[in-house]
Structures are given as structure tokens and as C-alpha cells.
Amino acid sequence: MYDFGIKNPTSVDDVKTALGESDDGQFLAGGQTLIPVLKQRLAMPSDLISLARVDGLSGISAGGDSISVKAMTCHAEVAANADIKSAIPALAKLAGGIGDPHVRNRGTIGGSVANNDPAADYPAAVLGLGATVVTSEREIEADNFFTGMFDTALNEGELITEISFPIPEAAGYIKFPNPATRYALVAVMVAKFGNTVRVAVTGAGPCVFRVAEMEQALTASFSPDSIKDGMVPADDLNNDIHASREYRAHLIGVLARRAVAEANG
Amino acid sequence: MATYVARNGIGENQRRVEDFRFLTGHGHYIDDMKLENQAYGMVLRSPEAHADIKSIDATEALALDGVLLVVTGEDWKAAGYGTIPTKSGVRKFKDGSDLKEPPHHAIAIDRVRYVGQPVALVVAESLDACRDAMELIEVDYESLPAVSHQSEAIKDGAPQIWDDIPNNICLDFELGDEDAQKKAFEDADHVITLELINNRVTATPIEPRGALADYDAESGKFTLWNASQNIHANRDTIADTVLKIGKENLHHIAPDVGGGFGGKNGVYPEPILILHAAREIKRPVKWVNDRSESFLSDTHGRDQVSTVQLALDNDGTFRGLRTETVGNLGAFCGTVGPFTPTGGSSRTQGGPFRFDGIYYTAIAPFTNTCPLDPYRGAGRPEGSYQMDRIIDYAAAKLGMDPIELRRKNLIPPSDLPMKSPMGLDIDCGNFPEVFEKTIEISDRAGFEKRKEASEAKGLKRGFGVCMYLECTGGGPKEEAKVTFRDDGKVELSVGTASTGMGHETVFAQLLSGHLGIAMEDVVFRQSDTDATDIGGGHGGSRGLEVGGSAVTQTSRQIIEVGKKIAAHRFDVDAGEIEFEEGRFHVPGTNHTMTIRDAIDSQNDPDSLPDDLEPGCMNISSVFERGIISIPNGGHACEVEVDPETGTVKVDGYWVVDDFGTIVNKMLADGQVMGGIAQGLGQALMENIHYDESGQLVTGSLMDYALPRADDMPRMVIDYYEDAPTEKNLLGVKGAGEAGCVGAPPAIVNAVCDALKEYGVHHIDMPLTPEKVWQAIRDAKAAG
Incomplete structure (x- = not known):
């Protein structure tokens, strides 16, 4: 690590001030990505603005048609939450499959979503469920939030405070883990809301994305058979030592079918 | 208590x-140690696979607060230190000429030959000061063409790694009776040929390599605490051959060592560099690799490409076996590196089976990769993989039953003691009984029912077996x-x-x-x-x-x-x-x-x-010990393959080992389980991958897949104890490596059994989901 300062604000307003007072400050949530990056000297922030002591940034609350998860809520809490398990079991399952117990007890939903790792699980939940990202400045629809590899619609200094998930009629999440890291080599979230269906894919491309063709087919008939091979062209998918783009394209179809089957119970 | x-x-x-x-x-591991006045060392490693070092400028690094010393190849030249020798047991080409041993200095002199080779040692008051200094050292490299694959390295016109070593060949080798093998091939009804790759792996011990060097100026004596598996022999090499300080002046100690698997056997550059530094600055110096450095600089294992041929008759009788191997050595001779693909891989050719003639031949070339050295089994896993894969492959090609083929050809106890065609002294054992016991405990009778249950889930179930014979060393x-x-x-x-x-x-x-x-x-x-x-x-x-x-x-x-x-x-x-x-x-x-x-x-x-x-x-x-012992045993496993994704799950595992006398069954079980885990890792996921330019692609646990606890099947482990050997006082036959000798072929055989309906009869390790999926796809496309 290079040397850095650390600030411990206790309110969202103080966070802004702390950031303003730093030359090159960076938010520290659960640190599951940032700390390894710092240890490898791949980042050199002047200050870390720790969010650990900020009031009101943690917890889960269920409303009538949505569930809101505060940004600093760790994955283990989401996985174990009774409301989420009964209303959106696919989300609880997704959170329970992130990393290992250490990661799940330190890593946070806000940190994961803000980082937008192409192989992370949460972006698939946020996009697939059509969640709303609530920030210190505004509300951002999932469709407008993920803008590219490790890139989001967040402005400089804008802080995610909570994520609001609408409760679907049915949803399923299937992850095919990378054998080395167990991040998503490919993972698919499928969610059905009345007459609309959302399909979000993570791990396969540079950024989480929706598959319109699958969504249309599933809207017509919410059945695994509606998913045909070749609905996602391989051309723009990731290609690396763990999986070729052709294999990823194939997996998207297989996993989407399985996600639909899971959603249908 | x-x-x-x-x-x-x-x-x-x-x-x-x-x-x-x-x-x-x-x-109590190296990194737990701290001596008074201790300084820290870090190694600046080559980012280039093959390059001339035009200059190294450490001026700015040395000017940093807390930086004590920077050691480079120029210092090494001036000191006149010796090179790290190879102790390979095979030292002659087939034609009688000497093995080609290039000078292996502890630090690069004038040229680098693999990514990760030490280029400079930085010594400072703290690790952070070392890191700061490393960023300021300017090394001017002039890149040279590189070659990372052994089959490319031996071609005419391939990049030349050592000026005086044509086609990069360190050594060639043969063992067995080629005339008898050729005659057996002529007489046999069939000759089945299989080309296979024994993938390159690394030991990844939980404790990285590290050492702490101390020098007492008054007495001129050194102390080296070293995470090493081989303290006495390496002391002699380090003290007498390299530093030339006399072995009586080096006290060499290993505290607790967190795993080795062969990867901590050899003499490595870094402990030598910090001994030099400790004498220079008259302070203790500690160095510990991080995980990424471990991937770059721990000697790797396996990495053999082989053509295996089995000659057999219509009734399944084995007649002859021929194996031709090209074994990667990396950029230098490891401490015993050249032995592995030559002598080490030859001795157990033929396994516990009867043959009229066996012939083994190998070429061991240099490449622009990290040196290779023993990795758990060091040659015997390669041999058993070749033997047990060619049996199943031949069975598939000829429509025979792989279990019956083994049954028919196992050396009967009445033939023992015997000298194997490869010269092994096989004194005792009962291969047919060990094999039958393995089949028996694996519940073959229940297989069809389990297969049906798998089919109902859309999965393909397969059964595979391996009957290995190895030797200690x-x-x-x-x-x-x-x-x-x-x-x-x-x-x-x-x-x-x-x-x-x-x-x-x-x-x-x-x-x-x-x-x-x-x-x-x-x-x-x-x-x-x-x-x-x-x-x-x-x-x-x-x-x-x-x-x-x-x-x-x-x-x-x-x-x-x-x-x-x-x-x-x-x-x-x-x-x-x-x-x-x-x-x-x-x-x-x-x-x-x-x-x-x-x-x-x-x-x-x-x-x-x-x-x-x-x-x-x-x-x-x-x-x-007069003669090495001959552990042997049967491995059987069942796998479930998801044909849609290519995922392989090992769903049951049964082993019967003949380790002679079992002194402590819990410890023996632990060795077998650990060995199976390593074998499963090699079979299904582990792979050290260099690209063509010699860059290491799998440089961290983000890219190098290791098995985890939930990848492991339930294992049933039993022993055949009725054949204690008289070669040692306890009647034991070494147990430490057998698990990873038997597991890779058993697992790959099981996968190929599961996929035989598609016409898939071989997939090279590691059997990653994509490779399995691709094999099914290719077979379907081929009709």
C-alpha cells in the first residue's frame, strides 16, 4: 500500500465534506475490492472516506411492493433476511452465493453495485429486477445506472445510500462460477413482473446487460423452452482463458432456461 | 491427559x-520470525521472458530513506560466486555425451530468460521501503524472441535460449528394449496411439517460500532459516558450491513449513541472495514471497507432451508399449529438473501389467519459462496417466471392457519377485487382489441404478479406474x-x-x-x-x-x-x-x-x-535403504457430467492402496486424500498457462484454479496389508505421492466413460467445463 489518510464521517453530509477536503479521496465500504487493490499498489488515493460509521446506511426494510436495502448492508444480511427470502428468494440466493463467508460478512451491496465489476453478482440483481439506485443526490433507474466496465452513472462524490428492489411475481438466478475465483463466469437473473420479463446477464460481457430477445420470448411464454440458442451473439462477449465468447454465449442460454425453471419453481 | x-x-x-x-x-513459520535489527529483502523480477539487460540504474532507489542495499548481476559477477548446479540422476545423452547444463546464477547476469527471474534484490528497513525502491529501479531491457512451449522449442529456427545449446535440448533419454517393443508391435493385432498432455501445474503451498539470513561477522558463520524441504543437501550446495563459504559455516534450519509438495525441494536463488546481503550489511535479512511471486518463481511440475502406443491382441493381451515424451524444463536445469521427464517418468512405464517389450524415450528442452522441478510424484503420475489412459482409450477404440483389459494383463503374484522391463525391483504385492478389492468396494452393482438417477437429471454418469504402480525415491x-x-x-x-x-x-x-x-x-x-x-x-x-x-x-x-x-x-x-x-x-x-x-x-x-x-x-x-519400494493400488471413481455446461462433478471415490505395513492409518488416509485432491485439481482445473511470448497468464489465484473442499468427493480408502516389503525395517512402501499418481487417470477415464455415447474418448487435462462441452460439441459435429 501507499500511504493514505482515513476519515470517519458519521452522516451523509459529513461524507461530502470529508471528500471535499481530500485531494483524491475514495469511499471505503466493505473494502472487498478496494483493500486488495490498495495492497497491490494499484490505486493511490490520498484519503479513504470510511462509510462504516455513517448513520442510517445499513438495514433492510420491506414495503408493500418493494424491498429496500441500505447501501452498507452486507451480503450475509441480505442472504439471511426473512422478508427477502420470502418475497425475492432469488435475491437472497444471489447474495448467499457471493464469495465466501468472510466476503459476505464484510462486502456491501452499495460497494458492489458502485464498483460494477463485470463478473459481480449484484449488478445482475439490480438490472434484472429493475431496481432503483438511491443516492445522496437522486434516484437512478437500473437501466441507466450501469454504463460500462467498472463504470456507472454515479457522479464524482455521489454516494449510493440504498437500493430499492420491486418485488417480482417470480424470479430466478443461476450462476456458473469461474473455477478459479467463483465469480460469475456467466450468471443470469430472470424476473417476471405481470406482463413484463427482465433478463440480465453478468460475467459474460464487459458490463451487465439485458437480453431483449429473451425478454420478448419469455413475455410471450414464461417457459424455459422459450429460450433458444443463439439469442445472444457471441461477438461482444468476454473471451479469456476461462471461457471463450462462444462458450459464454452458449451458457447464457443454458442458464437463462434454468433461471426460468427456478422462477417457475 | x-x-x-x-x-x-x-x-x-x-x-x-x-x-x-x-x-x-x-x-512457527519464517514470516513469524523477527531478529533484532532485521532488515527486509524483496526481489525485483523480470517482466520479460527473454531479453538482454542493457543497464540497471538503482541510483534513485538507493537514495530513498531506509534503503540499505541493491544487489544486481554486476555484484554477482564481481563476487565470483558459483552457479546453482543440477543434481539430476540422468546426466548423459543417449549417445553418451554430457547433459547440457547452462550456468544458473542466483541473479540474472546480462540476460533474463523467464518472467519472474530475479534481476535485483532490494534490502531496506521495511517492506514498504523495499516496494518504493523497486519502483525506482530502472532496468533497460532489449527484448529477444521467446519460446514457451517445449514442442516449439526443439524446432529448427526456434528462439535460441542458450547460445551453445542447439534446439534448446538439455538432454535426451531412452530406457527399455526397443527391439523387443518393435517385435511386440509387429506381432500384435492392434497398435493404438494416443497423444496426450500432462498439464503444467504448481504446488501452491499455503505458506509461500521465504527465508531469514543472519551473518555473524566475528565467527564468519551464517545461519539460514528457510522454508525448505531439503536442508542438508541444499546447505552443501549453497555454502560449498555457490557462495564458497564452506558448509561448516552455514547453519541451515527449517522451522515449521506450510506445505511443499516438491516445490520447496530445490535450491532457489532468493535464500542465496539474502545470505549475500546479510554479509554485506551485517544485519539479518528476511525475504518472503507473496502469492503472485510464488506463481512466477516456485518451480512448476509436469508439463509433458507424450505419444503413447499400446500394442495388444484381439483377446486383449498386452504385447508392447512405447512412449515418446517431450518434457519442458523451463529456462534452467532445476535442482533435479532434467531427471523428471527422463529417468523419473520412465521407471514405472507399463505399470503393474505384463508386456513383451516396453520402450521409453524422451527429450528435455529448455524454454523461456520458470524452471521445472519435482512436483508430488515427479514422473510416476505422468507414467500412470499414460498407462491408464491408453488402456481406456484402446478399450473404447476396440470395443473392449477396460476393467477386463486390466484384469487380463495384471502381473500375477506368482511372477513376483521380478525385475520389470524398466528395471524396477518388484519384490512383493498382489495386483489382482488389490484390483478386485478396488472394484468390489466401489459398488459396481449399484452403478446402473445411479446412472439412471443421473440420466433423470439430464446428467451423464461415468466410472473410471486406474491400477497404478509407482516407486519411491x-x-x-x-x-x-x-x-x-x-x-x-x-x-x-x-x-x-x-x-x-x-x-x-x-x-x-x-x-x-x-x-x-x-x-x-x-x-x-x-x-x-x-x-x-x-x-x-x-x-x-x-x-x-x-x-x-x-x-x-x-x-x-x-x-x-x-x-x-x-x-x-x-x-x-x-x-x-x-x-x-x-x-x-x-x-x-x-x-x-x-x-x-x-x-x-x-x-x-x-x-x-x-x-x-x-x-x-x-x-x-x-x-x-538398498532398493526403493513399490507402492501400488487401485483408484476408482464415478463422475457426473452436465452435458449442457460441461461441468464435471466427482461423485464417489474408492481407493485400495498397497503401502505395505500401515503404521498410522489416519496419517496414511491424510496422505491419500491430499494426493487425490492434488490429482483432482490437475485433472479438472489446475493449469499453469504461458502465452506464446512467455508471459505467465495464470499468475494468481484469480486465474489459477485450485480445488476447494466442496470439489472433493466422499472418499473410501482401504489398504492391502498382506505384502509388507523386506526392503526396509518397517515393511512400508511410501504413501506420500500415490494419491496424485492414481487420481488423474481415474478421473479422466470416468469422464470419458460418461461421454462415450457421444464418441468422446479423450480430452486433455485439465477437463474444464468448456473443454468438456467443446469435446461433446465437436463429437456431435463429427457425427
């Missing part, structure tokens, strides 16, 4: 005494020294090296059992050049075979001396004394003396006969 005295030391499931220390964070001599201390403790020093496998338990168990003393009184010492005069360290599954025999031999000598002391007390001939369960007694009398009495008497001249000196029960002896 009740005092535990092992009854005879053999066959008892004594629990591991070292585990409490390891599991509660009380182990490593240094043939071992010392065991026993000192009875005044505080009642018994110090047992053995020259073997445990990197976690349980020597502290099993050797104490043996000593306790032989002498009838309490196990908890035994204080175990190992891996210290002051503790024993000689030491063969760890390697070749030698621990119990050679070290355990030394403990047994020393124990017997102690008992003989004890008998003389007892005879003196009871005024009888020593020949009349019997020793049993810790007591000397004269049969037919009530004269008894405990071993503790004898020990207490050994320092009292009045209690000793004239021919014994005080301290006479403190004995050290060296056991020397």
Missing part, C-alpha cells in the same frame, strides 16, 4: 500431535538420533523434513512403541543441520520408509545397550535379557528393570558394564 504409550508403535491411529499448534496459530540414507535429556524428555532428531504430513506424530509413535516410553515425552527435531549430521529431507515418499526405518534401527540399538545395562545389574549375560513393553527382564526370575531405570543409569559409571561409557544410550544411527 493420560500418559500415552504406543503399544508397539505400528498400526495405531495416533492423532496428530502437531495439529493443535498449527490450527491455533501457534505454528529421494535420498537412500537417513539418520535418527535419540538423546535422553536430564529433564526426562527424549529428544528425537531425524533428517527427514515434514512440511505438515505428520512426522512429529509418527516418529514419536514409533519411538514410543519401540522403547515403551511415553509419546508426550518425545521432543521432535528435524530439518536442522545441527540436529543431525545427515538428512535426506523430504521427497520421493521417503519419510517413513527411510526415516521411520532409521528410528526403528536406533531404537533397536538403544534396546541392545539397555540389555547390557540390565545384564550388568542382574549379573547375567546380556543374551539372557528380554525386552518387552518397556521392561528388561530375565525370564524365569523376578529381575526386571524399566527402560526409564536404564536411562537413569546410563550416566552413572557404577551402573554400567566396562564396555559402556556414560551416555551410552544416546544413540544416533544411519539407515540406508
Whole structure:
């Protein structure tokens, strides 16, 4: 690590001030990505603005048609939450499959979503469920939030405070883990809301994305058979030592079918 | 805790005494050590696979606060140090000329030849200061063409890694009777050919390599604490051959070592560099690799490309076997590197099967990759993979039953003892019985039902078997020294090296059992050049075979001396004394003396006969093994393959091993399980991947896949104990490597069995989901 300062604000307003007072400050949530990056000297922030002591940034609350998860809520809490398990079991399952117990007890939903790792699980939940990202400045629809590899619609200094998930009629999440890291080599979230269906894919491309063709087919008939091979062209998918783009394209179809089957119970 | 005295030391499931220390964070590893005034070293490693070093400028680095020293190849040249030699047991080309051994200096001089090669050592007051300094060292490289694959390296016109080594070939090799093999091929009804890759892997011990060097300017003596498996031999090389300081001036110690698997056997550059630095700055210097450096610089294993041919008749009788291998050596000769693809891979060719003729030949070229050296099994896993894969492949091609093929060709016990076509002395064993027992415990009868259940889930179930034969290795001599201390403790020093496998338990168990003393009184010492005069360290599954025999031999000598002391007390001939369960007694009398009495008497001249000196029960002896033992066994496994994704799940595993006498079944089980985990890793996911330009692509655990606990199947492990060997005092046949000898072929065979309906009969390791999926797709496309 290079040397850095650390600030411990206790309110969202103080966070802004702390950031303003730093030359090159960076938010520290659960640190599951940032700390390894710092240890490898791949980042050199002047200050870390720790969010650990900020009031009101943690917890889960269920409303009538949505569930809101505060940004600093760790994955283990989401996985174990009774409301989420009964209303959106696919989300609880997704959170329970992130990393290992250490990661799940330190890593946070806000940190994961803000980082937008192409192989992370949460972006698939946020996009697939059509969640709303609530920030210190505004509300951002999932469709407008993920803008590219490790890139989001967040402005400089804008802080995610909570994520609001609408409760679907049915949803399923299937992850095919990378054998080395167990991040998503490919993972698919499928969610059905009345007459609309959302399909979000993570791990396969540079950024989480929706598959319109699958969504249309599933809207017509919410059945695994509606998913045909070749609905996602391989051309723009990731290609690396763990999986070729052709294999990823194939997996998207297989996993989407399985996600639909899971959603249908 | 009740005092535990092992009854005879053999066959008892004594629990591991070292585990409490390891599991509660009380182990004592290199990185736990801190000497007064200690400085820290870090190694600047080459980012280039092959390049000339035009210049190194460390001026800015040296100007940093806290930076004490930067060592480069220029310093090495000036010091006139020697090179790190190879101790390969095979040293001649087929034509009798000498193996080509390029100069292997501890630090790059003028040219780098693999990514990760040490280019500079930075020594500073802190690790952060080292890191800061490393960023400021400017190295001007001029890139050269590189080659990373052995099959490319031997081609005419390939990048030349050493100016005077044509086609990059270090060594070639042959063993067996080529005429007999050719005749067998001519006579046989079929010759089946399979090209296969034994993938490159790395040991990834949980504790990275590291060392701490200290220099005493007054005496001129060095101390090196080193996470090494091979303390005595490496001391000699480091002190006598490389630094030329004289081995008497280097005290070499390994504290607790967190895993080795062969990867900590060799002589490495970094400990040598910090010894040099400690003398330069007259302060202790510690260096510990991080995980990424481990991938770059720990010697790798396997990496062989082979063509295997099996000749057999219509009735399934094996006639001949021919294997041609090209084994990657990396950029330099490892400590025993050239031996692995040559001698090491040749000896067990043919496994436990009968042949009219076997011929093995190999080429061992250099490439622009990290050097290769022993990795658990070092040649025998390659041999068993070739043998057991070609059997299943031939069975598939000829419509035969792979189990029946093995059954038909196993060497019967009536042929033993025998000399194998490759020269192995196979003294005892019962291969057919071990094989049948393996099949029996694997519940073949229930397979069809399980297969149906898998089919119902859309999965393909397959069964695979391997019947391996291997041999032990490593240094043939071992010392065991026993000192009875005044505080009642018994110090047992053995020259073997445990990197976690349980020597502290099993050797104490043996000593306790032989002498009838309490196990908890035994204080175990190992891996210290002051503790024993000689030491063969760890390697070749030698621990119990050679070290355990030394403990047994020393124990017997102690008992003989004890008998003389007892005879003196009871005024009888020593020949009349019997020793049993810790007591000397004269049969037919009530004269008894405990071993503790004898020990207490050994320092009292009045209690000793004239021919014994005080301290006479403190004995050290060296056991020397004449001939290596022949462990063998059967592995069987079931897999479930998801044909849609290519995912392989190993769903059941059964092993019957003939390790001769089983001294401690729990420890043996642990060795087998760990070996299977490594074999499963190699079969399904582990792969060290260099790209064509020599860059390491799998440089971290983000890209190098290791098996985890939930990848492991339930394992049923049993032993065939009716054939103890007479080659050592315990009747044991080394157990340490067998697991990863048997597992890769058993697993790959099972996957190919599962996929036979598609016409998939071979997939090269590792059988990643994509490769399995691709194989099915290709087979379907081919119709």
C-alpha cells in the first residue's frame, strides 16, 4: 500500500465534506475490492472516506411492493433476511452465493453495485429486477445506472445510500462460477413482473446487460423452452482463458432456461 | 491427559500431535520470525521472458530513506560466486555425451530468460521501503524472441535460449528394449496411439517460500532459516558450491513449513541472495514471497507432451508399449529438473501389467519459462496417466471392457519377485487382489441404478479406474538420533523434513512403541543441520520408509545397550535379557528393570558394564535403504457430467492402496486424500498457462484454479496389508505421492466413460467445463 489518510464521517453530509477536503479521496465500504487493490499498489488515493460509521446506511426494510436495502448492508444480511427470502428468494440466493463467508460478512451491496465489476453478482440483481439506485443526490433507474466496465452513472462524490428492489411475481438466478475465483463466469437473473420479463446477464460481457430477445420470448411464454440458442451473439462477449465468447454465449442460454425453471419453481 | 504409550508403535491411529499448534496459530513459520535489527529483502523480477539487460540504474532507489542495499548481476559477477548446479540422476545423452547444463546464477547476469527471474534484490528497513525502491529501479531491457512451449522449442529456427545449446535440448533419454517393443508391435493385432498432455501445474503451498539470513561477522558463520524441504543437501550446495563459504559455516534450519509438495525441494536463488546481503550489511535479512511471486518463481511440475502406443491382441493381451515424451524444463536445469521427464517418468512405464517389450524415450528442452522441478510424484503420475489412459482409450477404440483389459494383463503374484522391463525391483504385492478389492468396494452393482438417477437429471454418469504402480525415491540414507535429556524428555532428531504430513506424530509413535516410553515425552527435531549430521529431507515418499526405518534401527540399538545395562545389574549375560513393553527382564526370575531405570543409569559409571561409557544410550544411527519400494493400488471413481455446461462433478471415490505395513492409518488416509485432491485439481482445473511470448497468464489465484473442499468427493480408502516389503525395517512402501499418481487417470477415464455415447474418448487435462462441452460439441459435429 501507499500511504493514505482515513476519515470517519458519521452522516451523509459529513461524507461530502470529508471528500471535499481530500485531494483524491475514495469511499471505503466493505473494502472487498478496494483493500486488495490498495495492497497491490494499484490505486493511490490520498484519503479513504470510511462509510462504516455513517448513520442510517445499513438495514433492510420491506414495503408493500418493494424491498429496500441500505447501501452498507452486507451480503450475509441480505442472504439471511426473512422478508427477502420470502418475497425475492432469488435475491437472497444471489447474495448467499457471493464469495465466501468472510466476503459476505464484510462486502456491501452499495460497494458492489458502485464498483460494477463485470463478473459481480449484484449488478445482475439490480438490472434484472429493475431496481432503483438511491443516492445522496437522486434516484437512478437500473437501466441507466450501469454504463460500462467498472463504470456507472454515479457522479464524482455521489454516494449510493440504498437500493430499492420491486418485488417480482417470480424470479430466478443461476450462476456458473469461474473455477478459479467463483465469480460469475456467466450468471443470469430472470424476473417476471405481470406482463413484463427482465433478463440480465453478468460475467459474460464487459458490463451487465439485458437480453431483449429473451425478454420478448419469455413475455410471450414464461417457459424455459422459450429460450433458444443463439439469442445472444457471441461477438461482444468476454473471451479469456476461462471461457471463450462462444462458450459464454452458449451458457447464457443454458442458464437463462434454468433461471426460468427456478422462477417457475 | 493420560500418559500415552504406543503399544508397539505400528498400526495405531495416533492423532496428530502437531495439529493443535498449527490450527491455533501457534505454528512457527519464517514470516513469524523477527531478529533484532532485521532488515527486509524483496526481489525485483523480470517482466520479460527473454531479453538482454542493457543497464540497471538503482541510483534513485538507493537514495530513498531506509534503503540499505541493491544487489544486481554486476555484484554477482564481481563476487565470483558459483552457479546453482543440477543434481539430476540422468546426466548423459543417449549417445553418451554430457547433459547440457547452462550456468544458473542466483541473479540474472546480462540476460533474463523467464518472467519472474530475479534481476535485483532490494534490502531496506521495511517492506514498504523495499516496494518504493523497486519502483525506482530502472532496468533497460532489449527484448529477444521467446519460446514457451517445449514442442516449439526443439524446432529448427526456434528462439535460441542458450547460445551453445542447439534446439534448446538439455538432454535426451531412452530406457527399455526397443527391439523387443518393435517385435511386440509387429506381432500384435492392434497398435493404438494416443497423444496426450500432462498439464503444467504448481504446488501452491499455503505458506509461500521465504527465508531469514543472519551473518555473524566475528565467527564468519551464517545461519539460514528457510522454508525448505531439503536442508542438508541444499546447505552443501549453497555454502560449498555457490557462495564458497564452506558448509561448516552455514547453519541451515527449517522451522515449521506450510506445505511443499516438491516445490520447496530445490535450491532457489532468493535464500542465496539474502545470505549475500546479510554479509554485506551485517544485519539479518528476511525475504518472503507473496502469492503472485510464488506463481512466477516456485518451480512448476509436469508439463509433458507424450505419444503413447499400446500394442495388444484381439483377446486383449498386452504385447508392447512405447512412449515418446517431450518434457519442458523451463529456462534452467532445476535442482533435479532434467531427471523428471527422463529417468523419473520412465521407471514405472507399463505399470503393474505384463508386456513383451516396453520402450521409453524422451527429450528435455529448455524454454523461456520458470524452471521445472519435482512436483508430488515427479514422473510416476505422468507414467500412470499414460498407462491408464491408453488402456481406456484402446478399450473404447476396440470395443473392449477396460476393467477386463486390466484384469487380463495384471502381473500375477506368482511372477513376483521380478525385475520389470524398466528395471524396477518388484519384490512383493498382489495386483489382482488389490484390483478386485478396488472394484468390489466401489459398488459396481449399484452403478446402473445411479446412472439412471443421473440420466433423470439430464446428467451423464461415468466410472473410471486406474491400477497404478509407482516407486519411491529421494535420498537412500537417513539418520535418527535419540538423546535422553536430564529433564526426562527424549529428544528425537531425524533428517527427514515434514512440511505438515505428520512426522512429529509418527516418529514419536514409533519411538514410543519401540522403547515403551511415553509419546508426550518425545521432543521432535528435524530439518536442522545441527540436529543431525545427515538428512535426506523430504521427497520421493521417503519419510517413513527411510526415516521411520532409521528410528526403528536406533531404537533397536538403544534396546541392545539397555540389555547390557540390565545384564550388568542382574549379573547375567546380556543374551539372557528380554525386552518387552518397556521392561528388561530375565525370564524365569523376578529381575526386571524399566527402560526409564536404564536411562537413569546410563550416566552413572557404577551402573554400567566396562564396555559402556556414560551416555551410552544416546544413540544416533544411519539407515540406508538398498532398493526403493513399490507402492501400488487401485483408484476408482464415478463422475457426473452436465452435458449442457460441461461441468464435471466427482461423485464417489474408492481407493485400495498397497503401502505395505500401515503404521498410522489416519496419517496414511491424510496422505491419500491430499494426493487425490492434488490429482483432482490437475485433472479438472489446475493449469499453469504461458502465452506464446512467455508471459505467465495464470499468475494468481484469480486465474489459477485450485480445488476447494466442496470439489472433493466422499472418499473410501482401504489398504492391502498382506505384502509388507523386506526392503526396509518397517515393511512400508511410501504413501506420500500415490494419491496424485492414481487420481488423474481415474478421473479422466470416468469422464470419458460418461461421454462415450457421444464418441468422446479423450480430452486433455485439465477437463474444464468448456473443454468438456467443446469435446461433446465437436463429437456431435463429427457425427
